[in-house]
Amino acid sequence: MKLLTRITAAIGAGALALGLASCSSSEGNDDTIRVGTSPGPYSVLFQDGIDPILTERGYTIEYTEFSDLQQATTAVSEGSVDLNVDQHSAYTGVFNEETGSDLINFTEIPTVPAGLYSERHASLEDVADGQTVAVPMDASNLSRSLNMLAEAGWITINPDADPALLSVNDIEDNQYNLSIEPMDSATIPRALPDIDWGVIPGSMSYASKVDPNLQLFQEELRPELILAAVTRADEEDSDWVQAVSDAYRDPGFLELVEEENINNYWFIPDSLRS
Numbered sequence: 001m002k003l004l005t006r007i008t009a010a011i012g013a014g015a016l017a018l019g020l021a022s023c024s025s026s027e028g029n030d031d032t033i034r035v036g037t038s039p040g041p042y043s044v045l046f047q048d049g050i051d052p053i054l055t056e057r058g059y060t061i062e063y064t065e066f067s068d069l070q071q072a073t074t075a076v077s078e079g080s081v082d083l084n085v086d087q088h089s090a091y092t093g094v095f096n097e098e099t100g101s102d103l104i105n106f107t108e109i110p111t112v113p114a115g116l117y118s119e120r121h122a123s124l125e126d127v128a129d130g131q132t133v134a135v136p137m138d139a140s141n142l143s144r145s146l147n148m149l150a151e152a153g154w155i156t157i158n159p160d161a162d163p164a165l166l167s168v169n170d171i172e173d174n175q176y177n178l179s180i181e182p183m184d185s186a187t188i189p190r191a192l193p194d195i196d197w198g199v200i201p202g203s204m205s206y207a208s209k210v211d212p213n214l215q216l217f218q219e220e221l222r223p224e225l226i227l228a229a230v231t232r233a234d235e236e237d238s239d240w241v242q243a244v245s246d247a248y249r250d251p252g253f254l255e256l257v258e259e260e261n262i263n264n265y266w267f268i269p270d271s272l273r274s
Contacts, residue, residue, distance in 0.1 A: 032060045033240050036072035036081035040203040041112055042227055046085050049256045053247040059240065070095075076230060077101040083231040083244070085109055090140075090164065090224040104236055105228035107245040108269040110257050112202025114144050115265075116152065116217040117210060119192045124152055124216055129177050131196035137182035142167065145199040146180075148219040154178060163222070202265070212263040221267055248272055 033054065037043035051061045064081050066072040072084040073095055087095075089105045096103055121127075133154075135145035143166040149155045154176060157163070161170035168180055183191070188198040189208035200210060229244055247253060249272050257266050 030239060031058060032062060033083070033244070034062045034064065034081040036064050036066055036075045036084040038066050038069045038072040038084065038086045039207075040069075040086050041206045042085045042109065042203075045110065045257070049253045050244065050247045053250050053253060054243060057243060057247075059243060073103070073230070074099075076232065077103060079232070082235065082240070083229055085227065085229045087230055088225050088227050092228075092230055093224075102233040103230050104233050105230050106236060106241050107229050107248055108271050109227050109229055109248055110266045110268050110272070111221060111225070111227040112206065112265055113219045113221050113267050114141065114148060114199055114201045115205060115215040115219070116148060116197055116199055117189075117192060117205075117214045118197050118216055119214060120196055121216070127154060127176055127178075127197075130179065131176065132179045132181060134181050134183050134188045134191055134195050134198040136185035136188070136199065136201060138185065139165070139167075141185060141199075141201050142182060144201075144219055144225070146171065147222075148199060148217065149178075149180075151220055152217050164224075205265070212265055215263055215265075218264065226267070226269055249274075 035043075035046065037047075047063070054061055064075065066075065069084070069086050069091070072081070073087060073091075075081045076084055077095075077099065088111075092103050092105055095101060116124075118126075133149065136142055143164055146155070146157065146166040146168070147163055150157050155171050155178070156173040157166065158170045158172045168182070171180075174180075181195075185201055185204050186208070188200050189204065189210050192198050192210075192214070200208070205212075205215070229248070231241060235241055254268065254272065257268060260266065
């Protein structure tokens with residue numbers, strides 16, 4: 001998988017990017033689109049699939065690399081880059097509220113859902129009393145993991161709990177007495193031989209080269225967790241924004257994603273197919 005190889009290389013290089021980025025001098029040029037990238041499959045997908053389409057349509061694409069998403073989002077807010085493609089609307093909403101920014105998500109993009117993986121078991125029906133399930137410890141992905149286990153029918157959640165802010169204390173019924181162990185998401189792929197089940201976020205599954213055939217269940221993405229291209233509100237009616245939106249709907253781009261879509265890793269929003 002050529003795209004998978006590119007994604008893995010980009011994530012590994014992302015930590016070295018801080019301090020290497022330079023601001024573009026092309027601000028105000030309507031034919032130049034300045035993209036802030038951060039480690040993960042979505043920036044790579046833009047470079048491999050969207051950039052060639054925009055270039056063919058007369059745009060020049062300039063990249064500034066950041067070591068994490070918050071830096072890239074801040075750069076969009078401050079105007080040193082025009083967009084990033086590594087966040088969902090839930091993240092954008094929190095960022096706007098906390099920083100007083102006015103960012104918008106202007107088109108959904110293909111998204112890698114979190115998945116439930118196992119090296120020890122071949123089916124969800126293998127779940128049994130007392131088994132271990134590793135889940136990410138960060139608040140956002142922990143909530144997603146618990147929602148996924150509920151979707152799989154393994155646990156039930158307190159109906160009064162906020163589905164975006166779940167903790168293990170919100171589990172109402174754990175019918176299999178599962179041992180749910182929060183840990184750093186980066187360690188879960190390496191721990192798979194020693195645990196029964198592991199919930200791995202989409203970007204991490206690509207970065208760690210987990211065998212996609214080990215994925216036995218995938219989260220049902222809530223609308224606010226679908227990734228999107230993001231820019232400032234005052235750019236919403238720009239020609240380049242429409243061009244980016246159109247590129248994500250280009251049949252050639254969608255075919256590229258489908259070619260890399262082993263075991264349904266990529267969720268392609270219906271909005272891109274219309």
